[in-house]
Amino acid sequence: DYCLYQDQLVPREQLKIDPEDRGYHFGDGIYEVVHVYHGKAFALSDHLTRFKESAEKLDLPMLYSTDKLGELVQQLIEKNKLEHGMVYFQMTRGISPRNHLYTRNETPVLTGFSKPLPDEKRESVRLYLTDDIRWLRCDIKTINLLGNVLAKREATDHQCDEALLHRDGTVTEGSSSNVFLIKNETLYTHPATNLILNGITRQITIRLAKAKGYTVVEEPFPKEVIKDADEAFITSTIHEITPVTEVIGDETAHFPVGPVTKMLQQAFAEEIAKHSQT
Numbered sequence: 001d002y003c004l005y006q007d008q009l010v011p012r013e014q015l016k017i018d019p020e021d022r023g024y025h026f027g028d029g030i031y032e033v034v035h036v037y038h039g040k041a042f043a044l045s046d047h048l049t050r051f052k053e054s055a056e057k058l059d060l061p062m063l064y065s066t067d068k069l070g071e072l073v074q075q076l077i078e079k080n081k082l083e084h085g086m087v088y089f090q091m092t093r094g095i096s097p098r099n100h101l102y103t104r105n106e107t108p109v110l111t112g113f114s115k116p117l118p119d120e121k122r123e124s125v126r127l128y129l130t131d132d133i134r135w136l137r138c139d140i141k142t143i144n145l146l147g148n149v150l151a152k153r154e155a156t157d158h159q160c161d162e163a164l165l166h167r168d169g170t171v172t173e174g175s176s177s178n179v180f181l182i183k184n185e186t187l188y189t190h191p192a193t194n195l196i197l198n199g200i201t202r203q204i205t206i207r208l209a210k211a212k213g214y215t216v217v218e219e220p221f222p223k224e225v226i227k228d229a230d231e232a233f234i235t236s237t238i239h240e241i242t243p244v245t246e247v248i249g250d251e252t253a254h255f256p257v258g259p260v261t262k263m264l265q266q267a268f269a270e271e272i273a274k275h276s277q278t
């Protein structure tokens with residue numbers, strides 16, 4: 001398999017990572033994950049735009065233009081003959097002797113890899129509702145993910161698939177997904193503020209739901225309303241739209257895999273089919 005290093009495709013065993021990369025010292029970097037269907041990266045331009053925005057928010061220079069980055073991602077897919085899978089790429093602030101202070105003279109380090117994914121996907125998930133202990137810039141897709149990592153472990157230790165986070169009782173998002181509740185055919189999800197990552201799948205889902213005539217309310221809601229919802233689902237690049245059947249932890253709820261969720265899953269599948277044809 002080949003990996004991406006700066007603008008080169010290199011065999012994985014030849015890739016060298018420097019121990020003085022600021023990614024290692026401080027988690028000082030950003031990343032994206034894209035889903036590859038039929039040998040083509042889905043919603044690539046949305047991911048590249050978010051990558052650029054993350055860079056700007058962290059005062060990180062873009063090593064390459066978004067167009068160039070997109071070409072490198074597509075080259076990696078072709079070199080690895082990837083049909084269905086994912087591409088991960090990250091850019092750290094670069095290599096320098098360990099010091100909290102960055103100088104703006106560092107050259108960022110871009111690395112990336114691809115991985116096949118199974119065709120069958122998870123039918124539903126159980127969520128573990130717990131405290132959101134993350135920092136106040138969750139809108140930035142940084143490689144510094146300790147709050148997310150600890151929450152995922154906690155969820156798994158409670159036999160759940162994903163953590164659902166609440167900040168002082170307000171539901172934010174999953175540890176690696178966004179969350180939607182449905183009540184009386186209206187969708188509810190946290191607004192795209194500094195407290196969540198504005199998922200690409202979240203944005204596509206909102207657009208599809210509105211096109212189907214559903215109302216989408218992007219407002220914060222308290223954890224107590226979870227149990228009153230008719231349906232719930234999570235969204236992410238890897239898991240697309242996945243129904244939630246159960247929530248445990250700080251609240252308890254059960255949901256059927258309902259008609260609105262199914263309708264949106266169908267609409268999402270059509271988006272993927274459209275993308276694959278062009």
Ligand code: PMP
Pocket residue numbers: 033148173174175176177178196197198199200201202235236237238
């Ligand atoms: N929130 C968090 C914290 C995430 O890590 C992710 C996935 N990377 C998402 C939401 C979903 O975002 P996307 O749909 O762009 O994958």
